[in-house]
Amino acid sequence: MLSDIIAAVSTPRGQGGIAVIRVSGRGAVELCEKVFRPKSGKKITDYPPRFSVYGDIFDGKSLIDSGMLTYYLAPKSFTGEDMAEISCHGGYTVTAMVLSAVLETGARMAEAGEFTKRAFVNDKISLTEAEAIGNILTAEGERAVRLSARHADGALKKKTEELSEELISLISSLYAAIDYPEEDLEDMADDTLLERIEDINGKCKSLISTYKSGHAVAYGINTVIVGKPNVGKSSFFNSLLSAKKAIVTDIPGTTRDVLEQSVEIDGVILRLFDTAGIREDTADEIESMGVDIAKSKISENSTELVLALFDLSREIDGSDREMIDYLKENAEAKIVIPIFTKSDETPLFDKSFVEKELGEGYTVSSKTGEGIEALKKGVIERFITEDSAVDNGEVLTNVRQLTSLKKTVSALNEAHRLVSDGMKDMGAMELEGALNTLAEIDSRRAMEKVVNEIFSKFCVGK
Numbered sequence: 513m514l515s516d517i518i519a520a521v522s523t524p525r526g527q528g529g530i531a532v533i534r535v536s537g538r539g540a541v542e543l544c545e546k547v548f549r550p551k552s553g554k555k556i557t558d559y560p561p562r563f564s565v566y567g568d569i570f571d572g573k574s575l576i577d578s579g580m581l582t583y584y585l586a587p588k589s590f591t592g593e594d595m596a597e598i599s600c601h602g603g604y605t606v607t608a609m610v611l612s613a614v615l616e617t618g619a620r621m622a623e624a625g626e627f628t629k630r631a632f633v634n635d636k637i638s639l640t641e642a643e644a645i646g647n648i649l650t651a652e653g654e655r656a657v658r659l660s661a662r663h664a665d666g667a668l669k670k671k672t673e674e675l676s677e678e679l680i681s682l683i684s685s686l687y688a689a690i691d692y693p694e695e696d697l698e699d700m701a702d703d704t705l706l707e708r709i710e711d712i713n714g715k716c717k718s719l720i721s722t723y724k725s726g727h728a729v730a731y732g733i734n735t736v737i738v739g740k741p742n743v744g745k746s747s748f749f750n751s752l753l754s755a756k757k758a759i760v761t762d763i764p765g766t767t768r769d770v771l772e773q774s775v776e777i778d779g780v781i782l783r784l785f786d787t788a789g790i791r792e793d794t795a796d797e798i799e800s801m802g803v804d805i806a807k808s809k810i811s812e813n814s815t816e817l818v819l820a821l822f823d824l825s826r827e828i829d830g831s832d833r834e835m836i837d838y839l840k841e842n843a844e845a846k847i848v849i850p851i852f853t854k855s856d857e858t859p860l861f862d863k864s865f866v867e868k869e870l871g872e873g874y875t876v877s878s879k880t881g882e883g884i885e886a887l888k889k890g891v892i893e894r895f896i897t898e899d900s901a902v903d904n905g906e907v908l909t910n911v912r913q914l915t916s917l918k919k920t921v922s923a924l925n926e927a928h929r930l931v932s933d934g935m936k937d938m939g940a941m942e943l944e945g946a947l948n949t950l951a952e953i954d955s956r957r958a959m960e961k962v963v964n965e966i967f968s969k970f971c972v973g974k
């Protein structure tokens with residue numbers, strides 16, 4: 513039911529300067545007339561929409577507060593419906609009383625994300641714009657905010673619309689070539705059609721390749737710090753954070769649980785997990801549980817980066833080799849970067865052995881800070897390879913968008929094969945499939961389940 517009137521407190525619970533109660537649905541303004549009286553003695557609707565009116569707020573019994581009201585008329589509002597926003601004093605109880613007064617006059621409590629969902633259903637925003645609004649609320653890094661603002665402003669929608677338009681024009685040329693084979697038109701020639709499929713496919717693929725950058729900026733990079741006991745994981749964790757968050761001692765097996773802290777590097781969040789030192793031979797039950805947690809953290813789906821630490825001040829040993837084998841088997845689809853620690857001490861470690869197995873690493877000292885900044889910069893460069901696309905908002909940020917685009921590319925590959933084998937009509941059907949999956953990214957026809965999933969992540973009042 514989208515026609516009923518919904519209401520919610522849109523500001524966080526607790527004490528603040530002001531709180532905002534939002535009301536949306538046909539009749540929302542008339543409903544507010546019953547709880548809000550302008551000080552001037554006029555009616556709310558004597559004022560124009562989007563004008564702030566000062567007045568008193570009443571529940572059924574008496575005056576409960578004074579504040580401001582702004583109303584909007586459909587379709588010129590966030591939800592596309594009639595809406596009102598009441599700003600009252602931001603006390604916990606007074607806010608709840610204003611909301612109750614609104615609910616008692618006939619509104620019902622909004623569900624999580626319901627205002628934004630209505631905006632989507634009423635065509636005020638597209639799906640990627642809605643997702644971006646959600647991301648603005650949860651964004652931790654400064655670049656995540658800037659990217660979400662671009663997406664909320666339609667940058668990704670525009671990009672997928674351009675691709676859709678090209679695809680529509682290609683499909684119509686292909687149908688024309690099927691229906692009027694005797695016409696000898698340049699843009700309907702087989703070679704031209706195949707080139708156009710390749711061209712669109714190339715554009716889709718390059719959009720797919722922006723995912724790693726877009727996701728890292730929008731959601732941060734989940735980073736696990738691993739290594740054998742005493743290698744310097746917690747010291748390294750602390751020096752990345754520039755704060756003493758983890759306990760450091762010279763006793764191997766100090767860290768037993770996973771510690772989580774975030775650090776912002778060039779506006780991008782690195783979500784760091786310090787873990788227990790990985791070793792097989794511990795008799796300590798608690799430490800051994802910590803080791804199991806550290807191992808499972810490496811292979812967890814959400815882990816994107818593994819920083820594998822090796823102690824430069826000691827010779828390579830069996831535990832280091834075990835770690836390398838473990839990473840090679842269990843860190844598929846992650847970026848693994850070797851980190852050589854304690855560079856301030858006399859080096860005894862064979863870096864080249866590790867680098868042959870895991871790739872080039874960074875040499876650091878948590879004691880002197882050497883190499884830490886270079887590593888931070890290096891990590892960001894490994895993940896954010898599409899700087900200008902990020903700045904323009906022409907990047908994918910989530911798996912939903914990525915999956916749709918991958919389906920589009922495989923349909924385009926198939927269409928190319930069919931057309932080059934002379935099966936134009938089958939090729940045209942594949943292209944229509946490609947158009948559908950491309951449209952899913954921003955479509956109003958996106959499956960109900962997917963849409964509900966997206967809006968359920970919002971808070972009530974948004």
Ligand SMILES: Nc1nc2c(ncn2[C@@H]2O[C@H](COP(=O)(O)OP(=O)(O)OP(=O)(O)O)[C@@H](O)[C@H]2O)c(=O)[nH]1
Pocket residue numbers: 739740741742743744745746747748759760761762763764765766767768787788789790853854855856857876877878879880
């Ligand atoms: N000289 C020097 N010593 C370091 C450095 N980093 C860590 N250490 C020392 O190495 C020892 C172990 O450091 P931690 O950071 O606790 O090592 P860890 O890998 O977290 O150890 P566990 O949690 O026990 O697995 C401590 O005595 C640290 O002071 C460094 O860069 N240089």
Ligand SMILES: [Mg+2]
Pocket residue numbers: 745746747758759766767787789
């Ligand atoms: Mg530790």
